[in-house]
Amino acid sequence: MTTESTAAPRPYHDVPGPRGLPLIGVARDLLRDPFTLFEEITAAHGGLVRLPIPGQKTFLLSDPELIKFALLDNTGVVTKPVPLLERVDIALGKGLVTSVGETWRRNRRIINPVFARDRIQRLEPTIQAAARDTVDRWRGAAEIDLRSEMARTMLELVLEGLFSGSPLATSKFDQIAESLMVLLRFVTRLFMAAIPYDLYLPTPVRLRALWHRRRIDRIIDEMIEHRAEGGEADILSQLVDARDPETGAALSRSEVLDEARTAFLAGYETTATALFFAFLLLSRHPAAREEVEAELDRVLGGRMPTVADLAELPYTMQVFHETLRLYPSAWVIGRALAKPATLGGYRLPAGAQLHVSPWATHRSARNWPDPLRFDPSRFAPENRGAIHKFAYIPFGGGARKCIGTHLALLEGPMLLAGIAxxxxVDEEPGQTxxxxxxxxxxxxxxxRFRVTPRGG
Ligand code: HEM
Known part of the structure; x- marks a missing residue:
C-alpha cells in the first residue's frame, strides 16, 4: 500500500523529526504539553514527522493527503491502535469507539440511523431547555467557571437526550455526574500515561473507576428496564429499538449498555470543550462577538433558536467551525499500521503508530494561511470550497468519522446562540x-469568566 508511486521509498528512520533527549526522546514533552510540541515540530519538519519515543515507531501526520490515506484506508493496512484502545476500553467498554472489525461494522450499521440528521432534530426541545437552564442559572451571577458551566449544560442535555429526563435520571443526576467525571479523569490518566500501570494492576485509581463504571451501568440498566413512556425520542430507547438493516437483529442488552455509556462519554466532554472555546474566542475577538450578537438579535429577537434557525445563522455557524479548527476537542486520532506502507515517500513498518492530529493539521501554515488567526470567514460559503477535506478534520473522516457529527453541529451552535x-462572557484578566x-x-x-446580561 502506498500514497504515491514515485521512486524507491526511503527507510522510516529518515523521516524528519526532532531529536529529543537521550533515552526519553520527546516522551516528557508529549506528557507535559503535547500541543506546543505538535505545533512546533509540524512547523519545523512538515506533514509527516517522526516522534522519538523509546520503544515505539510513532509518526505525526498533518499532511491532508497522508491523513486521507490513514482515515480512508479500507484494505486492512491501517487499523485503530490496539494498545491505545485497551486504555480507553477499561472505562468505556466495547462500544463503537473501541470496537474493531466485524463487531464494529455491524454495530455501526445498526446505530447509524439513531444519529441521522432527521432523528437528531427531535432533540430540539431538549437543546433549547439546556440553553434556557444555563441562562437562568447565570442570572444574578457575576463570575462563573466557564468550563464547569459548559460541562453542567452538556450533562443536562445528554441526560435528557439519552433518557428523556426520566425521573430516575433526574434523581440520580449528581451520581451520574460524579461517576462520569471519575471515568473521564481515568481515561485521561490512562491515555496520557507513559506506562499505564492501572491497566495491569489493581491500583486504587483503577478500582475506584471500575466502581463508578458499575454504578453508571446499574443506572442505565434500570433505565432500560423502566423506559419512559413515550420516550421514543431519546437515544437509549432508539438504541433498544434499533435493528440491523441486513439481518433484523437487535443489539443485546450489554451492547446497548456499552453504546449508551460510549455516547455519554464521547458526546459530553467534546461538545462542552468546544463551547468553552467558542466563548473564549468570542471574548478575545470583540468585533466577531458583535457580529454574532447582531445576527442573533436580527434572527431570534430574544427567543430560543430552533433547528430551522441555524440556516439563518451562518456567521454563528462559522464561529463554531472556526472554534473547532483552532481548538479541535479531539486533538489526536490514533491509527496504526497492520502492514508495512509507504507514506510520503517513506517505508513505514507494520506496528507503526500514526498520530493523525487535528490540532497540528489545523494549525499548520502548510494547510491554512495565517493559521493562528481567528477568522470565521474561512468557513463562509464562498471560501469553503477551497478547504481540503482532510485539512479540516474535527470529526475525523472515512468510515469511522464521528457518529455524533450532526448532533454536535446542532447542539453546539444552538447552545452558543441561545446563551450568547x-x-x-468575558475572560477575567490576570489568568493564563x-x-x-x-x-x-x-x-x-x-x-474564570465575567458574565454580563445583554439588555433585558
Ligand atoms: C464537538 C464535538 C465532537 C467532536 C470534536 C468529536 C470528535 C470525534 C472524532 C475525531 C472521532 C473519530 C475518532 C477516530 O476516528 O478514531 C469521533 C468518533 C466518535 N464520536 Fe465524536 N465528537 C464529537 C461529538 C460527539 C457526539 C455528540 C457523540 C454522540 C453521542 C459522539 C460519538 C462518537 C462515537 C460513538 C465515535 C466512534 C465512531 C466510530 O468509530 O464508529 N461524538 N468523534
Whole structure:
C-alpha cells in the first residue's frame, strides 16, 4: 500500500523529526504539553514527522493527503491502535469507539440511523431547555467557571437526550455526574500515561473507576428496564429499538449498555470543550462577538433558536467551525499500521503508530494561511470550497468519522446562540489559559469568566 508511486521509498528512520533527549526522546514533552510540541515540530519538519519515543515507531501526520490515506484506508493496512484502545476500553467498554472489525461494522450499521440528521432534530426541545437552564442559572451571577458551566449544560442535555429526563435520571443526576467525571479523569490518566500501570494492576485509581463504571451501568440498566413512556425520542430507547438493516437483529442488552455509556462519554466532554472555546474566542475577538450578537438579535429577537434557525445563522455557524479548527476537542486520532506502507515517500513498518492530529493539521501554515488567526470567514460559503477535506478534520473522516457529527453541529451552535444572545462572557484578566492532553483537550487553568446580561 502506498500514497504515491514515485521512486524507491526511503527507510522510516529518515523521516524528519526532532531529536529529543537521550533515552526519553520527546516522551516528557508529549506528557507535559503535547500541543506546543505538535505545533512546533509540524512547523519545523512538515506533514509527516517522526516522534522519538523509546520503544515505539510513532509518526505525526498533518499532511491532508497522508491523513486521507490513514482515515480512508479500507484494505486492512491501517487499523485503530490496539494498545491505545485497551486504555480507553477499561472505562468505556466495547462500544463503537473501541470496537474493531466485524463487531464494529455491524454495530455501526445498526446505530447509524439513531444519529441521522432527521432523528437528531427531535432533540430540539431538549437543546433549547439546556440553553434556557444555563441562562437562568447565570442570572444574578457575576463570575462563573466557564468550563464547569459548559460541562453542567452538556450533562443536562445528554441526560435528557439519552433518557428523556426520566425521573430516575433526574434523581440520580449528581451520581451520574460524579461517576462520569471519575471515568473521564481515568481515561485521561490512562491515555496520557507513559506506562499505564492501572491497566495491569489493581491500583486504587483503577478500582475506584471500575466502581463508578458499575454504578453508571446499574443506572442505565434500570433505565432500560423502566423506559419512559413515550420516550421514543431519546437515544437509549432508539438504541433498544434499533435493528440491523441486513439481518433484523437487535443489539443485546450489554451492547446497548456499552453504546449508551460510549455516547455519554464521547458526546459530553467534546461538545462542552468546544463551547468553552467558542466563548473564549468570542471574548478575545470583540468585533466577531458583535457580529454574532447582531445576527442573533436580527434572527431570534430574544427567543430560543430552533433547528430551522441555524440556516439563518451562518456567521454563528462559522464561529463554531472556526472554534473547532483552532481548538479541535479531539486533538489526536490514533491509527496504526497492520502492514508495512509507504507514506510520503517513506517505508513505514507494520506496528507503526500514526498520530493523525487535528490540532497540528489545523494549525499548520502548510494547510491554512495565517493559521493562528481567528477568522470565521474561512468557513463562509464562498471560501469553503477551497478547504481540503482532510485539512479540516474535527470529526475525523472515512468510515469511522464521528457518529455524533450532526448532533454536535446542532447542539453546539444552538447552545452558543441561545446563551450568547442573553449574556456576554468575558475572560477575567490576570489568568493564563493552560491546556492538558486527554481524550479531549483538557482545560487546566484560565476558566474564570465575567458574565454580563445583554439588555433585558
Ligand atoms: C464537538 C464535538 C465532537 C467532536 C470534536 C468529536 C470528535 C470525534 C472524532 C475525531 C472521532 C473519530 C475518532 C477516530 O476516528 O478514531 C469521533 C468518533 C466518535 N464520536 Fe465524536 N465528537 C464529537 C461529538 C460527539 C457526539 C455528540 C457523540 C454522540 C453521542 C459522539 C460519538 C462518537 C462515537 C460513538 C465515535 C466512534 C465512531 C466510530 O468509530 O464508529 N461524538 N468523534
Amino acid at each position: 444572545q442573553h449574556f456576554r 489559559l493552560r491546556l492538558g492532553g486527554g481524550v479531549a483537550i483538557d482545560v487546566l487553568a484560565g476558566t
